[in-house]
Amino acid sequence: MENFINLILEPLKELFLKFKVFVPNLLAMLVILFIGILLALIIKRVLMRFLAAINFDSWSDRMGFTKIMRKGDMWNKPSSTLGLIVFWLLIVLTLMSGLNALQIPAIDQLVSQFFSYIPRFFSAAMILIVGYLFSGFISRAVLITAANSGFHYAKLLAEAVHTLLIVLILAMIMEQLQIAPSIVLAAFSIIFGGIVIALAIAFGVGGIDAARRIIEKEAMTKREDETKDEIEHI
Amino acid sequence: MSDFYQNGIITTLHQLGKPSLERLESELLGFSKARPIALVLPSLYSEFEGPAMPGIVQELAKVKYLNEIVLVLDKASEKEFHKVREFMSPISTEIKIIHNDGKRVSEIYQTFARNGFNVGERGKGRSVWLAYGYVLARGRSDVIALHDCDIVTYSRELLARLCYPVVNQNLDYVFCKGYYSRISSKMNGRVTRLLVTPLVRSLQQLIGPHDFLAFLDSFRYPLSGEFCMTTDLARVNRIPWDWGLEVGSLAEVHRNYSPRRVCQVDIAANYDHKHQVLSADDASKGLMKMTVDICKSIFRTLASEGVVFSDGLFKSLLVSYLRQAEDTIMKYEADAAINGLQFDRHEEAMAVEAFTKAIAIATRVFMENPMTTPLIPNWNRVTSAIPGIFEMLQKAVDEDNK
Numbered sequence: 249m250e251n252f253i254n255l256i257l258e259p260l261k262e263l264f265l266k267f268k269v270f271v272p273n274l275l276a277m278l279v280i281l282f283i284g285i286l287l288a289l290i291i292k293r294v295l296m297r298f299l300a301a302i303n304f305d306s307w308s309d310r311m312g313f314t315k316i317m318r319k320g321d322m323w324n325k326p327s328s329t330l331g332l333i334v335f336w337l338l339i340v341l342t343l344m345s346g347l348n349a350l351q352i353p354a355i356d357q358l359v360s361q362f363f364s365y366i367p368r369f370f371s372a373a374m375i376l377i378v379g380y381l382f383s384g385f386i387s388r389a390v391l392i393t394a395a396n397s398g399f400h401y402a403k404l405l406a407e408a409v410h411t412l413l414i415v416l417i418l419a420m421i422m423e424q425l426q427i428a429p430s431i432v433l434a435a436f437s438i439i440f441g442g443i444v445i446a447l448a449i450a451f452g453v454g455g456i457d458a459a460r461r462i463i464e465k466e467a468m469t470k471r472e473d474e475t476k477d478e479i480e481h482i
Numbered sequence: 483m484s485d486f487y488q489n490g491i492i493t494t495l496h497q498l499g500k501p502s503l504e505r506l507e508s509e510l511l512g513f514s515k516a517r518p519i520a521l522v523l524p525s526l527y528s529e530f531e532g533p534a535m536p537g538i539v540q541e542l543a544k545v546k547y548l549n550e551i552v553l554v555l556d557k558a559s560e561k562e563f564h565k566v567r568e569f570m571s572p573i574s575t576e577i578k579i580i581h582n583d584g585k586r587v588s589e590i591y592q593t594f595a596r597n598g599f600n601v602g603e604r605g606k607g608r609s610v611w612l613a614y615g616y617v618l619a620r621g622r623s624d625v626i627a628l629h630d631c632d633i634v635t636y637s638r639e640l641l642a643r644l645c646y647p648v649v650n651q652n653l654d655y656v657f658c659k660g661y662y663s664r665i666s667s668k669m670n671g672r673v674t675r676l677l678v679t680p681l682v683r684s685l686q687q688l689i690g691p692h693d694f695l696a697f698l699d700s701f702r703y704p705l706s707g708e709f710c711m712t713t714d715l716a717r718v719n720r721i722p723w724d725w726g727l728e729v730g731s732l733a734e735v736h737r738n739y740s741p742r743r744v745c746q747v748d749i750a751a752n753y754d755h756k757h758q759v760l761s762a763d764d765a766s767k768g769l770m771k772m773t774v775d776i777c778k779s780i781f782r783t784l785a786s787e788g789v790v791f792s793d794g795l796f797k798s799l800l801v802s803y804l805r806q807a808e809d810t811i812m813k814y815e816a817d818a819a820i821n822g823l824q825f826d827r828h829e830e831a832m833a834v835e836a837f838t839k840a841i842a843i844a845t846r847v848f849m850e851n852p853m854t855t856p857l858i859p860n861w862n863r864v865t866s867a868i869p870g871i872f873e874m875l876q877k878a879v880d881e882d883n884k
Contacts, residue, residue, distance in 0.1 A: 306596050314593065315870030318877050323589045
């Protein structure tokens, strides 16, 4: 009988001991969550005030970030959106730190994977921001140069350059985030290679006559120059 | 039938005989293929509950030559916006409604504000300006026609005659303003009859010959809210957001184009719309507010063209205006008598007194700060400061209309 009772009590005792060890961890997690959420709220508010002070919204309007948001049917202020993104990033970080405090091996592994992914995420974000600004600058330069050269389809050319650069940037971001890297690389190579071949064929086939005319004109000018000077110099 | 006399420095297109509306519309249909037309309708939700709008929709449903209609809806809730969409559904032309109080369009206004653009207070001027922006953003029309939404006597002939001079490429006009008489059992249109024309003539008397005054005096109804213009003009024009809208727009047209490319057209035998109260004791509302805004706009335009205003000139102006207005009353009394219209001479004299008071207020305000007349920046400047604004505006309106 005593054995039977022990059989029932032993697991309960073990459960109780495990619970005793777990409770402080749980409390630590709750404290981390509470402080984390509070900090996230404060940081969000401070960040939004800072962004308002440096006229971030107006800067976003000029740089074209607001336009991207509107294209995605997002109608908040850019500063509010950035504040919200930072807030939720901090919440995720808090949640991960809280889960880490539970000291459960399976969750520990998940958390360490998450933290090792953060640098990639930030570098992807940097590529996106710098790449977008760079593509805008290049596209504008192409537009001005082509328009000043009297090129009829200047706007179309600038938009094509912009789109190509955006595709390149997106491929770089996907590669950085390690999202199906081999497929991204293959798709990118096929698309870019295809465009280059298409352009080569278009120029090659369509420009045969033009190229012939230019070469013939060059040759003719050269011949004329050679035969022009008929005076014998002393 | 009107006379065929050409007065002033712009062209006047009269209604002679009984021109066929069918011929006009069929020609417009042909011309509009080369020069697509956008119709801009600034409106308040309350106008959809009034007597004018059902008639306007019924007439517009028969018009085939319009490329797009852009209705700017002000003072309307989300539910009312959907009601208006339903209301406009009998019209087969593509209609886009700019919901001024909607979340997306409100954000567009905030974008202007945070980039240092004062687009003014809610009103016809601001609505019209935003509609121009939307038409320019879409880039599907070359001509913009505009009329109010409170015209009780609306017929589609009004629209056809308004569009024709600008849409017909052979005529080569860039701006066309409508004119008409405003009579019921009596003569209406007090601000034009008793304020603008006498004021302009008094200024001519004091300042001497002046291009802008001659230009303004050439219009038979300078305050009419119906006009048609090319989109190029809509892009470069700065317009006031207050009651100086009509006069301010004419000033900008005068600044940017030769009078030879401007015309006025007789668009209706008679015209009736919502009447403003005089409110002689309160200069912040009614016709008094309108008068002050119009005077400020005229003074500012003249000052910008080099006219020097002084206390003495303004004092003389008040006296000169009063004399001109009194003479005008006598002319209209005779005009009313021969046409069997009621004419309350005392009421007209009271209006002139109120207008004199309003001119005095406007001169004072102008002397204190000559820059008070608010002009909304033109779209060229806005797109230069906010390069993506056209895409954002188009997206906002298109999403609202989905």
